[in-house]
Amino acid sequence: MKNHIRQVLRSGKFMTGFIIIMLILLLVAVYPLLNPGNPLEMIGYNSFVKPGVYFSLYDSLDMESRHVYRFRLEGADELRIYNKFGTEDRIAVKEWLVRYGEREGVPGLTEEEIDVDDRYQLLDLWWEHYDPTLRLGMTIAASRVYQRLDARVAGIFNLEDYNVYTIWNEELEEYEVHQTTVVNDDYVNVNDIANRIWLPLGTENFGRDVMKQLVHAIRTSLMIGLVAGTIATAIGLLLGLVAGYVGGIVDDIIMFFTNLFTVIPGIVLLILISYSIGQEQRGAMTVAVVIGLTSWIWTARSVRSQVMSLRSRDHVNLSKLSGHSMPRIVVRDILPYVASYVVMAFVLQVSSGILAEAGLSMLGLGPKTTDVPTLGLMMNWAMRYTAHLMGAWWAYYPVVGVIALISFSLNLMNTGLDQVFNPQLREG
Amino acid sequence: MGNIMLEVNGLTTKYVTRFKENVYAVSDVSFTLEEGRSVGIAGESGCGKSTLALSLMGYYFAPLHYIKGDIIIDGKNISGMKPDDVRKNVLGTEIAYIPQAAMNALNPTRKVIKFIEDVIRAHDPKATKKDIFDLARQRFEVLNLPVETLYKYSVELSGGMKQRTVIAVSTILSPKVLIADEPSSALDVTSQKMVIKMIRDLMDLGLIKSMIFITHELPLLYNVTDDIMVMYAAQLVESGTADQMIFDPLHPYSKGLMGSILVPEDGTRDVKLVAIPGTPPNLKKPPEGCRFAERCVYATPKCKVSGVAYHDFDNNRKCRCHMSENELREAYANEQ
Amino acid sequence: MSSDNIEKAYSKENRELCLSGKGVTKVFGFGNRKTLAVDNVDFEFYTGDLISIVGESGSGKTTLIKMLLGLTSVTDGKIFFMGKERDIRTRQKKKEYWKGIQAIFQDPFSSYNIFNKIDSVLLDCIHMRGGRRLKKKEKIEMMREACSFVNLKFDEMTNKYPFELSGGQMQRLMIARIFLLRPKILLADEPTSMIDACSRATILDMLLKLRDEIGMMIIFITHDMGLAYYVSDTVYIMEKGKFVEYGSADEVVLNPKAEYTKQLLNDVPKIHDPWEFSRNRREVTAPD
Secondary structure, three states: OHHHHHHHHHOHHHHHHHHHHHHHHHHHHHHHHHOOOOOOOOOOOOOOOOOEEEEOHHHHHOOOOOOOEEOOOOOHHHHHHHHHOOHHHHHHHHHHHHHHHHHHOOOOOOOOOOOOOOHHHHHHHHHHHOOOOOOOOOOHHHHHHHHHHHHHHHHHOOOEEEEEEEEEEOOOOEEEEEEEEEEOOEEOOHHHOOOEEEEOOOEOOOOOEHHHHHHHHHHHHHHHHHHHHHHHHHHHHHHHHHHHHHOHHHHHHHHHHHHHHHHOOHHHHHHHHHHHHOOOOOOHHHHHHHHHHHOOHHHHHHHHHHHHHHHOOHHHHHHHHOOOOHHHHHHHHHHHHHHHHHHHHHHHHHHHHHHHHHHHHHOOOOOOOOOOOOHHHHHHHHHHOOOOOOOOHHHOHHHHHHHHHHHHHHHHHHHHHHHHHOHHHOOO | OOOEEEEEEEEEEEEEOOOOOEEEEEEEEEEEEEOOOEEEEEOOOOOOHHHHHHHHOOOOOOOEEEEEEEEEEOOEEOOOOOHHHHHHHHEOOOEEEEOOOHHHHOOOOOEHHHHHHHHHHHHOOOOOHHHHHHHHHHHHHHOOOOHHHHHOEHHHOOHHHHHHHHHHHHOOOOOOEEEEEOOOOOOOHHHHHHHHHHHHHHHHOOOOOEEEEEOOOHHHHHHHOOEEEEEEOOEEEEEEEHHHHHHOOOOHHHHHHHOOOOOOOOOHHHOOOOOOOOOOOOOOOOOOOOOOHHHOOOOOHHHHHOOOOOEEOOOOOEEOOOOOHHHHHHHHHHHO | OOHHHHHHHHOHHHOOEEEEEEEEEEEEOOHHHOEEEEEEEEEEEEOOOEEEEEOOOOOOHHHHHHHHHOOOOOOEEEEEEOOEEOOOOOHHHHHHHHHHEEEEOOOHHHOOOOOOOHHHHHHHHHHHOOOOOOOHHHHHHHHHHHHHHOOOOHHHHOOOOHHHOOHHHHHHHHHHHHHHHOOOEEEEEOOOOOOOHHHHHHHHHHHHHHHHHHOOEEEEEEOOHHHHHHHOOEEEEEEOOEEEEEEEHHHHHHOOOOHHHHHHHHHOOOOOOOOHHHHHHHHHHOOO
């Protein structure tokens, strides 16, 4: 036994899976401490805010409480052009220029000769040719669009900007409106800004922090997996032991039910049970129990077949001849031999429990949505609120990744254990 | 004296365990095998006799590794060859190997003739179906196997019949050396006798030029082979003709082994069985001196310290013992 | 085997019926997939006797053993133990029966629960003989005695797991177990077939010692004619679930009556009377 444990710890596959699971557990344990709060709290007014650090615009302009630093940075203009002169603006500039070139017969202003990606060429041409008074056969509304575009382009290089903010005047007991000038070269230290928020994975459609939700979802899903795995393994082990050891009519009855369950696809059963429970009654644990109750079949079958071959082993016969009772023989002489298999089956059951929950929740049959987030629920929300169409990859890729990572590492652990306990599978 | 079919010089091979330990399962084995002769290898389980069989084929794959030594088959050294070359050019034509559970090697979905086709085509891709069938029929007739067997599936044959069919298939190319590793130990005695008779027929008809037969059953070995070699802890300890070895063993280990023979014959009931005390040495760390010294009643301090070469005794015998033939005979005489 | 022992075993006053059966039958399966493993067998085994049951694989000898031990139900027929029909309907009665009949199995490696230490195997036996209340020191003394009976050192055995022993040592420990249990009958199911020839003699000697010193009746199951001939007083030959011949070892082996026995003895490799085709060959090729 000791030797086996040493081999398990030496198995690269098992240890890789184990370390990944431990890191995930560490994240689940530590993140809520650093970042407390309800994961289902809607913090944002917008849906699908992209990942990043956000800070209060108001606080960053508050001249009283901040220090303004001036830097003369090389390339600052370039970055500005790069960031502010967006694709849509550039396409609009090009459209106008092409239209103008056709109309006025200016050479060099054709579709092929203007490169939308060359920002400097576009800006030069724009400043050279743009005239707000030209209609070029467009409606007034359309030419207004170009006037606004011109203002925006000019704004990129505007050296002076105005900033309005208010300060509470205690004497007058009212807000005073102040105006200040912010120059291109003004900088503030991010740490001086009062309100900041870091959203490592942005927010989802309800404006809830995806990262916080994900960490809580991992915890709930692991719990569901553990509970489902424990129930399934316990039922499977018990039925397998009884059917395999007792044999005869008991075996026939148990195998009749096991075979019955085998031919009904598990997912169909799961859907029917979940549906009949109803949305409001379905807590995370209810779902876990339902999953556990429908996935013991394969454990029962394989434990049974192993017990049947163990039953005819001579050490069991000798134990009988020594006058030991049946429960003692089962516990002392049979169970230790199937224990390694049961541990492996348990690991796989946990993994499949997590996947089953994700599948059910995707179909809208998971735990109720107001309680706790689960990995499946997060997928369901992302799907239902079309995160994929909005380009909000952060709302579903991390979830998919975590599900894959968890089942990958659990399967890796299983394979590692398998190689230790089944010498035929050992490499080299 | 016939031509030398197989010559083995100082062959040493090892297993590498999962924990990267070396187990020297064959250590410094040398012998020659002449045309028309058969030799048996006897020894306890774990002494390396099956590994020797695998090593002699020159077909090494993990965890078995070749270390040193020559295997010369009819003048051709195969010890340094790549596994692929061995498979193409040695197995089947030079050496045929029959393991214990050979009868389970037949794919149950194919007819026997298909296996023969495979074996022949592997060495002669142009052989026509008719040639193959003619050869197979001829061979089966010679060996007193029913020709219908060629068109049967392996599941339709009994255990003994299956084993005989496998032997006929694997020797279809008339190899120079046949290595049989306990080919009959999974069979009942009647089938065993038929299998052995067929192997003897193959030898007598010259369809195989020489044979190495491995078993732990000494009475069987006496009935099968001309010579017997005894193996202990990865080394050969004694060799001689079957009669010499069974009735007049010289090495103390062979003596013990022959003393454990039980046969249902008159007079054997009154002989006292003698056990050799102790267990064989661990082949991960073989002892410095004679490997049998720990269990040997005649061992002297010298035996435990220095090893001894496998050297010639009179009457074409070889033995690995510090004592001379006369000293050994004297010691045995005093015992009685 | 000295001739004294044989005379003792067969002398009228010592013959006491120990285990016997009438019409013992075992059928596996139902309907047309029915197989007859043991076919209406009668036998009478006497105390102090060493009986060999010789048969090839599939002859039904292991099934017969399992029935005698009460590990498999008997389809038909009656088994008598110490003159009375045996009654093993409850667990308590079975336990009582097993105090009188015990077994050693073929494969020492599968005879042990690898999760239990060696001591627990021997302790179980002491407890079964009613020694549960004994002091620890007395128990150890008993275990030490049992180990020395089979030439093992108890101090080297204690606190070890079975897989740390060699096959021969394991099988000897099985005999130590029998020594502690002291049943009237020992069923030995090919106890030497998985063991090297060199250690075989030790095991056989110990079985004979059990018979001679404790007066156990031993039923020795084997497929090896030579072994049966060497070790036993009485030989039963089994073929396809039936006893085709039985009698004293010399009678059966040297002067077989049944066709099957004759064939078996003819096909077993022998050294003084080799097979005809081997003999012919040896005469031609033997060097002078």
